[in-house]
Amino acid sequence: MAATGDSAVPKPGMGEAVLRAVIPLIYARRGLSFAVLTLLTVLLGWQATQLKPDAGFEKQIPLAHPYMKVFKEYEQAFGGANLISVVLMKKDGQIYEPTFLDRFKKLTDATFFLPGVDRTRVSSLFTPDLTYFEIVEGGINLGNVVPRNFTPSPEAMRQVKDHVEKAGIVGRYVATGQDGAMIVAELLEHHPTTGEKLDYTRLAGQLEDQLRNRIQSPTMWEYRLSADKPPYKAGDVVWRGYTDYGWKLRWQTFEAEQKALNGDALMVTGDEVTPTAVANPDYAPNLSVHIIGFAKVVGDVTDASLEVVAYFFVAMALILLLLWWFCGSFRLSLLPLAAALVAVVWELGLLKVTGFGLDPFAILVPFLILSIGVSHGVQYVNGWANEVAEHGLSPLDASLQTFRRLAIPGTVAIITDVIGFATLVFIQIDIVREMALNAAMGMAAIIVTNKVLLPILLSWVKVGDLETFKQRHHARQTSGEVVWRRIAVFATPKAAVPFLVACVIALAWAVHMYPKLTIGDAQIGVPELKADGRYNRDSAIVVGNFSFGVDILKVIVETREYGCLDGAAMQTLDDYVWHMQNTPGVTLAAALPTVAREVRGLYSEQAPKWKVLSRNKEVLASLVGRAPSSLGMANLDCSRMPVFIFTSDHKATTLARVIDATKVFEPRAQEAGLHLALASGNAGVMAATNEEIKAREWVVIVWVHLTLLIFVWLSFRSLASVICIITPLVLCSLLTYGFMALVGIGMKAATLPVAAFGVGIGVDDGIYLWGVLAYYLGRDFTLAEAYKQALRTTGKAVLFTSLTLIVSVAMWLFSGLQFQADMGLLLVFMFTANLLGALLMLPALAWLCSRFMPMKPHGGMAIQ
Numbered sequence: 001m002a003a004t005g006d007s008a009v010p011k012p013g014m015g016e017a018v019l020r021a022v023i024p025l026i027y028a029r030r031g032l033s034f035a036v037l038t039l040l041t042v043l044l045g046w047q048a049t050q051l052k053p054d055a056g057f058e059k060q061i062p063l064a065h066p067y068m069k070v071f072k073e074y075e076q077a078f079g080g081a082n083l084i085s086v087v088l089m090k091k092d093g094q095i096y097e098p099t100f101l102d103r104f105k106k107l108t109d110a111t112f113f114l115p116g117v118d119r120t121r122v123s124s125l126f127t128p129d130l131t132y133f134e135i136v137e138g139g140i141n142l143g144n145v146v147p148r149n150f151t152p153s154p155e156a157m158r159q160v161k162d163h164v165e166k167a168g169i170v171g172r173y174v175a176t177g178q179d180g181a182m183i184v185a186e187l188l189e190h191h192p193t194t195g196e197k198l199d200y201t202r203l204a205g206q207l208e209d210q211l212r213n214r215i216q217s218p219t220m221w222e223y224r225l226s227a228d229k230p231p232y233k234a235g236d237v238v239w240r241g242y243t244d245y246g247w248k249l250r251w252q253t254f255e256a257e258q259k260a261l262n263g264d265a266l267m268v269t270g271d272e273v274t275p276t277a278v279a280n281p282d283y284a285p286n287l288s289v290h291i292i293g294f295a296k297v298v299g300d301v302t303d304a305s306l307e308v309v310a311y312f313f314v315a316m317a318l319i320l321l322l323l324w325w326f327c328g329s330f331r332l333s334l335l336p337l338a339a340a341l342v343a344v345v346w347e348l349g350l351l352k353v354t355g356f357g358l359d360p361f362a363i364l365v366p367f368l369i370l371s372i373g374v375s376h377g378v379q380y381v382n383g384w385a386n387e388v389a390e391h392g393l394s395p396l397d398a399s400l401q402t403f404r405r406l407a408i409p410g411t412v413a414i415i416t417d418v419i420g421f422a423t424l425v426f427i428q429i430d431i432v433r434e435m436a437l438n439a440a441m442g443m444a445a446i447i448v449t450n451k452v453l454l455p456i457l458l459s460w461v462k463v464g465d466l467e468t469f470k471q472r473h474h475a476r477q478t479s480g481e482v483v484w485r486r487i488a489v490f491a492t493p494k495a496a497v498p499f500l501v502a503c504v505i506a507l508a509w510a511v512h513m514y515p516k517l518t519i520g521d522a523q524i525g526v527p528e529l530k531a532d533g534r535y536n537r538d539s540a541i542v543v544g545n546f547s548f549g550v551d552i553l554k555v556i557v558e559t560r561e562y563g564c565l566d567g568a569a570m571q572t573l574d575d576y577v578w579h580m581q582n583t584p585g586v587t588l589a590a591a592l593p594t595v596a597r598e599v600r601g602l603y604s605e606q607a608p609k610w611k612v613l614s615r616n617k618e619v620l621a622s623l624v625g626r627a628p629s630s631l632g633m634a635n636l637d638c639s640r641m642p643v644f645i646f647t648s649d650h651k652a653t654t655l656a657r658v659i660d661a662t663k664v665f666e667p668r669a670q671e672a673g674l675h676l677a678l679a680s681g682n683a684g685v686m687a688a689t690n691e692e693i694k695a696r697e698w699v700v701i702v703w704v705h706l707t708l709l710i711f712v713w714l715s716f717r718s719l720a721s722v723i724c725i726i727t728p729l730v731l732c733s734l735l736t737y738g739f740m741a742l743v744g745i746g747m748k749a750a751t752l753p754v755a756a757f758g759v760g761i762g763v764d765d766g767i768y769l770w771g772v773l774a775y776y777l778g779r780d781f782t783l784a785e786a787y788k789q790a791l792r793t794t795g796k797a798v799l800f801t802s803l804t805l806i807v808s809v810a811m812w813l814f815s816g817l818q819f820q821a822d823m824g825l826l827l828v829f830m831f832t833a834n835l836l837g838a839l840l841m842l843p844a845l846a847w848l849c850s851r852f853m854p855m856k857p858h859g860g861m862a863i864q
Contacts, residue, residue: 019404027400030456037453041342044349051348054357055200055298057082058189059430060689060749067688071680074556078632078642079121081682082187084293086111086211087542089180091286096161096178098152101125103215103284104181110210111183115255116198116295121186125160125173132167133599133626142626145169168598171547171588180545187295202253204299205243212289213242220280223254223273230261238268242280249275290538294682297526300535301360304817308363311815315367315808316341319374322804327381328472335457336377339449343373346449347442354437361528361750362435364823368754369442371808372417372764375801376410376450379768382797384458388466389473399459407451409715409771413764414450416711418443420763423703424753427696429689435753484795487839488788496844503841507731513738518746519697520652520690527746528819543649547587553645553655553687554680555662557591559673564592564624564638567615572672573641574613576665580645583661585654591643592633596623643676647683652746655687693747700752705730708763715767716774720849725766727845728837729759732830739829745822754823755830762834765798769838773846777855787843795839802835 026033061068071081088104095101108124111117123129130145145163150156164174173182190197223239225232232238239254249270256266316337323333344366351358383406387398421443424436463469489495521527525536557576563569574593581589593613600612600623614620627633634641647654659678666676679687705726712725736755737747745751772794776786809831812824849855 018408022407023400023403026403026452026455027396027459030459033452034456037342037448037456041345044353045345046349047352048345048348051352052357053201053302054359055302055361056189056197056359056430057187057294059359059434060294060361061685062428062688062692063430064428065688065692067679067684067691070556070677071684071688074554074640074642074680077635077640078554078556078680079186081680081685082189082294083682084111084117084185084187084207084291084295085542086183086185086207087175087180087290087538087545088183088215089175089288089290089541089545091288092179094161094178095174095181096157098157099284100181100287101146101150101152101157101160103282103287104183106214106282107211107289108183110214111185114185114203114206114210116187116203118186118188122183123173123185124183125164125181130167130169130173132163134166175545176547177545182542182546187293200295200298201302203295204302205252207291207296207299209241209243212291214280214282215284215287215289217242218280218283219244219277220282221275221277223268223275225268226272226274229266229268229272231258232256232266238266238273244277245270245275249273290541292535292539292542296535296538297528298360300529300533301817301819304529304815304820307816308367308820311811311820312367312370314811316370318808318811319804322800322807323374323378326378326800327385328469331461332381332385335454335461336374336381339377339454339457340370340373340446342453343442343445343449344369346445347438350441350445351438354441356434356437359431359434361431361819362438364754364820365435365438365442367809368439369446371805372414372443373446373450374804375764376414376446377454378801379410379794379797380406380450380454381458383793384461385473386793388463389470392466395461395463396459399455402458403451403455405775406768406771407455409767410764411447411451412711412715413767414443414447416708416763416767419707419711420704420759421753423700423707426699426703427749427752428692429749432749432753439753481792483799484788484791487791487795488784488843490840491784491787491843491847493847496847499840499844500848503731503844506735510731510734510738513741514734516741517737518652518741518744519694520655520686520746520748521650527822528750528817530816530818530821533816533818551647551650551683551686552681553647553658553683555643555645556677556680557641557643557669558675558677559639559641561637561639563673564634564641565617565620566673567613567617567620569672569674570596570613570620571615572669572674573643576669576674576676577643579665580643580658580661583658585648585657586645587648588646589643592624592627592638592641595627595633596620599623599626642680644681645683650683650686652690655683655690658683659687689749693749693752697747697752701733704759705733708759712763712767716770718774718855720846720853720855721770721774723849724842724845725763725770728766728834728841729762731841732762732833732837733759735833736826736830740826743825745826750819751823751826754826762830762837765802765834765838766842768794769798769842783843783846783850783855787846791839798838799835802831802838806831806835 063072086107088100088107090100095104104124105126108122108126111124112119112122125146128144131142132145133142143163145167146160147156150160161178164170164178170176170178173184175181187198187203219242221241221244222237223241225234225236225238227234238256241254245252252270254268254273256268258266260266320333320337323337324330327333347366347369348358380402383402384395384398387393387401388395393401418440421436421439425433427433490499525531525539529535557573559566559569570593573591574597577589577591577594580586597613600614614623624634624638632642645658647658662676662678669676678684708729709722709726712722715721733755740747740751747755769790772790773786776789777783781789806828809824809827812820812827815821815824846855
């Protein structure tokens with residue numbers, strides 16, 4: 001039998017001392033405290049309104065990784081990895097006709113003038129870096145694929161076609177069926193003069209407006225100034241675009257063709273112009289434009305982020321309705337939601353104050369903060385209602401008593417979340433660290449809003465009809481009695497033994513599935529976007545029509561000065577190219593020896609037997625010297641020569657295979673005085689990111705759980721508490737990895753933080769339940785009775801909040817943003833696993849522990 005009195009209450013411990021110090025600070029001058037919190041909320045709310053999207057290419061990559069050091073070292077010499085590819089396709093026939101080439105030239109010119117484009121690294125049929133070779137009397141003729149004096153005559157069309165074939169660019173810059181052509185441009189992360197960071201959202205909008213819609217929209221829009229803005233006068237056209245912005249026009253910004261009087265770029269807002277629709281002279285219904293690249297991904301994700309915001313408010317409304325049902329009072333239901341929303345406002349405001357923006361790939365963090373804030377708030381409101389209804393306390397006394405019981409375990413839970421999220425800084429990728437900081441600031445805000453603001457608000461709540469309130473509360477308690485009685489069985493051997501056996505089987509499955517988890521992308525295309533979305537359709541068209549692919553790995557071959565004139569070194573390099581060409585997943589490999597062999601073949605009427613490298617230094621010099629510098633095949637002294645490796649896709653398995661093939665060849669390269677420096681190109685960036693995640697993944701997970709373990713021990717000073725709270729979290733993490741492998745969600749920079757955040761949400765439930773369980777165990781209740789009491793008070797809040805979160809994130813499954821749908825599926829699984837771990841596995845483990853060790857609390861931060 002359980003004791004009903006308090007005669008066995010232990011002496012006050014550390015927790016009681018902490019409460020005696022903190023309670024006067026919160027409750028002594030509630031009005032002043034509330035006023036300060038309100039002022040801070042207003043100030044941080046104003047800061048939050050100034051928050052802007054902040055995407056960046058270099059934020060996505062591990063700059064400290066050895067590959068990325070090579071990438072940065074040779075970025076200026078051999079190009080970077082932040083590219084956009086623009087493809088113009090013809091629906092019928094080949095490209096050698098006036099309309100296609102005219103529109104393609106206009107697209108090339110428009111791409112050249114896009115903001116952020118490195119104008120020295122734009123390549124298309126109409127740029128001078130694309131050249132052809134041919135044998136003429138007296139030697140080799142080298143010329144531009146499209147002559148500078150090109151006019152659209154039949155003879156000129158045949159000439160361009162001939163040059164394309166001689167240049168060997170079919171499959172790279174011209175589609176394999178010669179019914180399309182590609183423009184490739186490199187982007188600058190920062191303006192070379194002003195240092196201003198590239199605005200990816202604006203650039204993505206111009207990719208659609210100035211490129212795609214230029215060809216595919218029948219209407220052009222002329223924007224005329226409504227008032228004078230020197231050097232323009234009212235009525236002058238300052239911009240021509242091809243997109244009907246409608247009500248969104250006022251938020252658009254255009255850069256006028258002429259500069260301001262002081263020489264700076266003249267920016268005009270949508271409020272300053274009046275649009276006029278005219279016929280688009282460049283409209284070509286038989287042509288289609290397809291655009292891929294990181295900037296376009298950011299644009300599409302940012303556009304879809306508006307949908308994420310909509311889901312945020314839908315989820316908030318659903319949570320409010322469920323809270324209303326759970327609390328039995330609309331006023332009470334508003335309080336935990338309001339406290340959680342204030343935490344979100346603080347999080348976003350602190351993000352702006354610390355100099356960050358909101359990255360589109362981190363848009364889910366505010367929702368997680370809202371979820372965790374509501375979870376803690378419901379625990380507090382539920383405890384307050386119990387004190388009022390069961391013990392007849394006044395709102396102030398009920399708030400004070402609830403604070404005494406829940407403040408320390410709740411604060412410990414949140415602090416463990418903060419420190420756990422902070423361990424993500426081990427991942428040396430700025431976007432991951434930014435998400436960790438973002439989440440940590442949000443969790444810190446929850447400590448204030450849930451442990452200071454919410455208790456103050458509850459102390460002021462007036463219960464109108466106390467008897468009615470008690471009756472409703474008692475009815476809700478009674479209605480759940482059957483559920484609590486059945487769940488409490490898991491604290492007895494009858495249910496604990498079979499459930500623990502099931503957990504061991506689940507653990508074995510998770511361990512079996514873990515090796516199948518993909519580090520990196522598991523799909524072709526961009527997994528953040530829908531497979532049938534516009535970007536991935538564009539990507540499929542590009543991949544399907546350009547045999548060289550869109551993913552490129554650049555390996556920089558480092559050797560001595562004028563190494564390109566060393567026959568043995570060049571032969572080894574050529575052997576490496578052949579080795580990579582025959583690696584599965586590689587569609588093409590090319591380097592300086594490739595060009596040298598082609599040039600020698602030209603001298604011999606393309607006879608295959610002469611397409612070999614010479615060992616003679618003078619002959620090599622003549623062959624290598626014919627390679628145009630615009631191809632970027634070597635630096636000035638031939639001591640650095642990139643190898644261009646085009647892959648069929650950027651799936652993690654493909655990239656790992658290509659990287660491994662290079663590492664296998666490295667010893668042979670070193671024998672010839674070569675070093676294969678990995679790696680540049682967009683595939684090199686993704687390979688480095690995958691390796692960083694793989695190397696640091698377990699470090700993060702171990703540190704997260706180790707941090708939780710330490711704080712649980714400090715809180716309860718009980719081995720049983722550590723086992724019962726931490727073990728379900730470990731199992732949940734492993735099951736999550738197995739689930740990701742099962743459904744094909746790769747572990748990458750965008751998903752690893754979410755997996756870590758899920759652990760934080762799970763530990764909250766375990767700490768709350770164990771805190772109350774320990775309270776009743778300290779009063780000599782049996783384990784089963786103590787757990788039933790914990791369920792009646794805290795357990796129902798755990799069950800309610802988990803079910804609410806599961807229902808709200810389940811709506812994400814219908815999102816048009818694949819990343820949100822995947823994260824919705826992942827969070828539904830994690831919330832469900834955490835719920836089962838807290839409600840069922842925790843008592844089963846407690847029964848097991850009771851067979852070998854004492855269960856009563858003895859010190860620590862637990863309130864007894």
